[in-house]
Amino acid sequence: MTSVGSHPTETGRRDVVLAAREVAKHFPIKEGVLQRVAGHVKAVDGVSFEIRRGQTLGLVGESGCGKTTLGRVVAGLSEPTAGAVLFDIDSETLAAYDGGSSVGDIETAHKVDALTGDAYRRFRRNCQMVFQDSFASLNPRHLTIDIVGRPLRVHKEASGSGLTERVVELLEQVGLGRQHLYRYPHQFSGGQRQRISIARALALDPELIVLDEPTSALDVSVQAQILNLLHELQQANDLTYLFITHDLGVVRHMADHIVVMYLGTVAESGPTSAIFENQHHPYTKALLGASPDVDAAEEFTGLEGSVPDPAHPPQGCRFHTRCPVATARCGWEVDDVVRWIEDEPGAAGRLAGVKRDSAFAAELAFDDAATAAVVVDAIRSGRIHASMPEAVLKAESRDSRVDVEFGAVPDVELSVRGPGHVAACVHESLLDL
Amino acid sequence: MTESTMPIASIRDLRIHFRSKAGVVHAVDGVSFDIRRGETLGLVGETGCGKSVTARSLLRLNPMPPGIHAGGTVEFRGAGELPVELTGVDESTLRAIRGNRIAMIFQDPGKALNPGLTVREQIAEVFYQHRADELLDDIGLTDRAGLVRTLIAREASLRSRWIERGLLRVPPLRAHRAALRRAVDDRVTDALAETQIPNPRAVMDRYPHELSGGMRQRVMIAQALACNPDLLIADEPTTALDVTVQARILDLINDLQRRHDTAVLYISHDLSLVRRVCDRVVVMYAGKIVETGPTEDLFANPSHPYTRGLLAAIPSASHQRGALAAIEGTVPELVDPDPGCRFATRCGFATPMCETTDPGLAPVAADHEVACFIHHPVPGGVGPAYEKAAT
Numbered sequence A: 001m002t003s004v005g006s007h008p009t010e011t012g013r014r015d016v017v018l019a020a021r022e023v024a025k026h027f028p029i030k031e032g033v034l035q036r037v038a039g040h041v042k043a044v045d046g047v048s049f050e051i052r053r054g055q056t057l058g059l060v061g062e063s064g065c066g067k068t069t070l071g072r073v074v075a076g077l078s079e080p081t082a083g084a085v086l087f088d089i090d091s092e093t094l095a096a097y098d099g100g101s102s103v104g105d106i107e108t109a110h111k112v113d114a115l116t117g118d119a120y121r122r123f124r125r126n127c128q129m130v131f132q133d134s135f136a137s138l139n140p141r142h143l144t145i146d147i148v149g150r151p152l153r154v155h156k157e158a159s160g161s162g163l164t165e166r167v168v169e170l171l172e173q174v175g176l177g178r179q180h181l182y183r184y185p186h187q188f189s190g191g192q193r194q195r196i197s198i199a200r201a202l203a204l205d206p207e208l209i210v211l212d213e214p215t216s217a218l219d220v221s222v223q224a225q226i227l228n229l230l231h232e233l234q235q236a237n238d239l240t241y242l243f244i245t246h247d248l249g250v251v252r253h254m255a256d257h258i259v260v261m262y263l264g265t266v267a268e269s270g271p272t273s274a275i276f277e278n279q280h281h282p283y284t285k286a287l288l289g290a291s292p293d294v295d296a297a298e299e300f301t302g303l304e305g306s307v308p309d310p311a312h313p314p315q316g317c318r319f320h321t322r323c324p325v326a327t328a329r330c331g332w333e334v335d336d337v338v339r340w341i342e343d344e345p346g347a348a349g350r351l352a353g354v355k356r357d358s359a360f361a362a363e364l365a366f367d368d369a370a371t372a373a374v375v376v377d378a379i380r381s382g383r384i385h386a387s388m389p390e391a392v393l394k395a396e397s398r399d400s401r402v403d404v405e406f407g408a409v410p411d412v413e414l415s416v417r418g419p420g421h422v423a424a425c426v427h428e429s430l431l432d433l
Numbered sequence B: 001m002t003e004s005t006m007p008i009a010s011i012r013d014l015r016i017h018f019r020s021k022a023g024v025v026h027a028v029d030g031v032s033f034d035i036r037r038g039e040t041l042g043l044v045g046e047t048g049c050g051k052s053v054t055a056r057s058l059l060r061l062n063p064m065p066p067g068i069h070a071g072g073t074v075e076f077r078g079a080g081e082l083p084v085e086l087t088g089v090d091e092s093t094l095r096a097i098r099g100n101r102i103a104m105i106f107q108d109p110g111k112a113l114n115p116g117l118t119v120r121e122q123i124a125e126v127f128y129q130h131r132a133d134e135l136l137d138d139i140g141l142t143d144r145a146g147l148v149r150t151l152i153a154r155e156a157s158l159r160s161r162w163i164e165r166g167l168l169r170v171p172p173l174r175a176h177r178a179a180l181r182r183a184v185d186d187r188v189t190d191a192l193a194e195t196q197i198p199n200p201r202a203v204m205d206r207y208p209h210e211l212s213g214g215m216r217q218r219v220m221i222a223q224a225l226a227c228n229p230d231l232l233i234a235d236e237p238t239t240a241l242d243v244t245v246q247a248r249i250l251d252l253i254n255d256l257q258r259r260h261d262t263a264v265l266y267i268s269h270d271l272s273l274v275r276r277v278c279d280r281v282v283v284m285y286a287g288k289i290v291e292t293g294p295t296e297d298l299f300a301n302p303s304h305p306y307t308r309g310l311l312a313a314i315p316s317a318s319h320q321r322g323a324l325a326a327i328e329g330t331v332p333e334l335v336d337p338d339p340g341c342r343f344a345t346r347c348g349f350a351t352p353m354c355e356t357t358d359p360g361l362a363p364v365a366a367d368h369e370v371a372c373f374i375h376h377p378v379p380g381g382v383g384p385a386y387e388k389a390a391t
């Protein structure tokens, strides 16, 4: 524990700029006039990763999987519900923390929401965020000089003509200039607005920038300009990036390491080459298969079904409702049966009630005995899913009722697949599937 | 040319301008192309280059004013019908074509679907409006004078709910109310089933906000394809969706198109998607067409510096980080544009003549045309060339 007491204003040189440990962010769902809390949207539900100095970590996943929420927590813009975000920490200290030693001391020195005074200010200025929608994130009534100069003024870095000169310098770094100082956001193109957002993020000379889909709203030719610019700035200023995107071509180009998220959790994470060449999670595989690549005009498939509700994530593996290679160990549960009934022409509309003992066991009531028999048969015969018969403990009908119970399955944990490469899937390899 | 080989639509020298505070925006400025029967034609280009304005002119959906039809024609040849010049035709003829012979799906299904109507009501409307006589046939009602048909079709633009609850209370029709409802249900179910929505009968009674993005997109497609249009215009239909859902929707459009021999005008700025789904491609830049050709040929031999630039700018595994081939600069103002090549301000090959003379489209290969002096014999002057600029 050598580094804990280091001087708080010293520029961080520790090798891990930021580490997330089991970070969760749940949003309450409020209902009725009394706004009672009826449940929680588990937007981020236990995510860990670390970002090494000078590197780019890519964060990918479908819309609504929690990327922006996680980015905001990492940038200190929102507090995690659980877990820790550790800032500027060396690998040994992090290993000690993971091993459970000196947890309290380490958190006092590095945990973002425990930092105070100078240490907190140092984190704030060293961690900046660039948002997806440059139109929404730039105040339409402010001039460029006010937008880019604001962080400098707030942190009392510059004022008067010094401030103007520093803003010009920043604008020049992002390919704009003095002629743009006194213009409003609407007078710029999308690409130029994104440059202004980047200039603002650079103002305090940060170590880490969280980039939330910085090019998703831009055309390819402008996207290329911005991606080149981000790379140049990274080289020149020794920047570390957390790069959020749903464009796999972009993330492959920009990231050293990739985290693939599904429904608030990490499905797979590893070095960029490993993720693209040797996927260990069927979701990663599906994402890559669905992403059109100009170089390769091969067939693309996409995924069946839609993303489940993050307020009620599936049991076992969260991906089992859509996974093409799901097994009996993946978490079959009552909801899977109910969803099948709702989509089955012969059974839809005949389900009168569901009495749950747990996610895995329930009594289903139908309008008639015939439907109950059909459902039992569908569960046992593997018509709902081929691996379901093996997972079911009980499926019996009594008149128009069905008792169904599956073996309880814990969450599928991440396991090591290679150096720095982890995946959460019961299959050891996808190669022979 | 026989009727079946005639293009389904021909746009000739189309000019649509918009009045704005800064001056007249030349959003579409002399655009000509054909859409052939049964083909998928891709329309690509940067934001604001005029893709949507061009597409909307096929349904006359551009707001006028501030829009001005500054010239050109849009001819539509529906199967077995006489050609119609859409920019000059009267409103009632246009209404008979819209949603029936030509249908459109949008980037944002939220805007295309009415939040206050169930899925059933949205799709039923299309049938009442364009298929009233077939519906009456279905239920065995003779309508010799065509009166009922006219009434229903006219009311359809108001609300399908009103037809079923109100109009059908009128005595001679009342007896057929249940039968008509069933006939409509069957057609709506079929239309939804075509898009592979699971359990269409249950989806029918939901409101748009109760559906996921992918499902809303399917409902919009079902509505657009309900009448088997000759031409479907898809304006960035999947931009708002995830890659995984995107792939399914595109497959679906392709499949429906093949089965019904529908022509599709597919608008996108995503070149990789266009390459996957289109037979031919039209590339627009700043209100004009810069290149057009068969997909394979255009991607194998992109000939306009802008097309080449677009393709080179896509990040791929082979690119060194930080060395993407960006097209520097930005799209020129479309307010009172200069007479020359609109790409000249960003083109690495531009010569003085490019700034004063519009190159115009000319063939470089079979079915492949380019608007650039690099590929045209230049009268009495030295034109730009790739080799020259490379040194």
Ligand SMILES: Nc1ncnc2c1ncn2[C@@H]1O[C@H](COP(=O)(O)OP(=O)(O)OP(=O)(O)O)[C@@H](O)[C@H]1O
Residues within 6 Å of the ligand: A027, A028, A041, A042, A043, A061, A062, A063, A064, A065, A066, A067, A068, A069, A070, A246, A310
């Ligand atoms: N303030 C909030 N209150 C309630 N739910 C929220 C809130 N913010 C986000 N969510 C929910 O949390 C989940 C994750 O949202 P998030 O914005 O992080 O997704 P994302 O991965 O960034 O998606 P996209 O790719 O569409 O930007 C979603 O289900 C979203 O609806």
Ligand SMILES: Nc1ncnc2c1ncn2[C@@H]1O[C@H](COP(=O)(O)OP(=O)(O)O)[C@@H](O)[C@H]1O
Residues within 6 Å of the ligand: B018, B019, B020, B025, B027, B045, B046, B047, B048, B049, B050, B051, B052, B053, B054, B063, B066, B067, B334
């Ligand atoms: N209703 C309108 N009023 C004024 N200008 C418009 C209108 N619709 C489009 N434009 C202008 O026409 C040009 C082309 O727009 P559009 O066809 O929507 O571009 P895109 O190629 O992105 O679909 C743009 O400069 C746009 O601002």
Ligand code: SF4
Residues within 6 Å of the ligand: A281, A282, A283, A317, A318, A319, A320, A321, A323, A324, A325, A326, A327, A329, A330, A412, A424, A425, A426, A427
């Ligand atoms: S654990 Fe693996 S096989 Fe099972 S559902 Fe999840 S991703 Fe599919």
Ligand code: SF4
Residues within 6 Å of the ligand: B304, B305, B306, B341, B342, B343, B344, B345, B347, B348, B349, B350, B351, B354, B359, B371, B372, B373, B374, B384
């Ligand atoms: S005509 Fe001239 S300016 Fe235009 S694309 Fe060709 S070389 Fe470039």
Ligand SMILES: [Mg+2]
Residues within 6 Å of the ligand: A067, A068, A069
């Ligand atoms: Mg987001």
Ligand SMILES: [Mg+2]
Residues within 6 Å of the ligand: B051, B052, B235
């Ligand atoms: Mg558009």
